[in-house]
Amino acid sequence: METYKNYVKDVVKFGRITMILGMFAVLLPPFLMTFVFGFNPGISAIIAGAISQISVSGAFYFSEPISYYPIIGTTGLYIETLSGNAVNMRIPAAVTAIESSGYRSGTDEGSLMGTIGIAVSVYVGIFFVLAATFLGQTLIANLPENVTRMLTLIIPALYGGIFGQFAVKSYKTAIFALCIAFVMTKIVALLPGNMSFLITLVSVFTTIAVAKTQLETINKNS
Structure with a gap:
């Protein structure tokens, strides 16, 4: 599909730009804290923290692009990397979109449907983040204790749901x-x-x- 190939080329071109901008946006707060306000934990603490984080999440640098690519394609990987919440929001949204559309994962059409699902989840996520910011703490504080305990099961439930969708295949x-x-x-x-x-x-x-x-x-x- 020539049109899809041209689409991916444009995605990669703009995706690289957005990734670089995202990197600077992430580094801006610590740079401001260090060079403007003078708060710095020291190089030894920074190195220790970096090693600790890499030891936990460094494997995802290799496993996530490979395991997610058949579902969400190139565009989805760019969106997921910048927006985060891959497991608990982006991948479930992409899988649902693909299943609802009738296309298969790993195809160009399936990747497009997965991208649409991820894009919609970003806007939905922003809405609920804003709602939670203004209303969430008050709402959660008034929920019964047994309900708040159940909220901790959301991530395992999402994992199980996605696993089940692929397990039947x-x-x-x-x-x-x-x-x-x-x-x-x-x-x-x-x-x-x-x-x-x-x-x-x-x-x-x-x-x-x-x-x-x-x-x-x-x-x-x-």
Whole structure:
């Protein structure tokens, strides 16, 4: 689809610009605190904090683009990276949009539908963030305790919902993903230090390998 290729080229061109602007926007507050107001924790504290953060989320630098790309495409990756909330908002919105449209993940049409879903979720998210800013604290403070405890289950519920949507398409891959994630959780618990990033890396890439093997087997038999 020539039109789609030209569209992606424009997305990459403007996406790079927005990513650079986003990087400067993120760095602006600490630069102001350091060079204008003179508040600085020291280079040793900055390095220690950076190492700690990288050890936890560094694996997502590799796993998220690979695992999310078939769902949301190039445009969706740019939007998701800048807006955040990938797991609890962007990916569920993209998956729902693709499923509702009838297109398949991994196709150009599916990527476009996923992008539309993500774009809509950004505006919806902004609305609810503003509403929560002005009304959320008062509302949450008056909720019953059992309801507030249930709110902590939102993220696991979203994970489970997305997993279920894909599990019905390949139950063997789903079972393998659950098993490898469980095994890696137990292994990482025995390792010294905070090596939780290994759970994500190993689980994502081994599951992709298993799914690819199953797909090749189906294609050979068909």
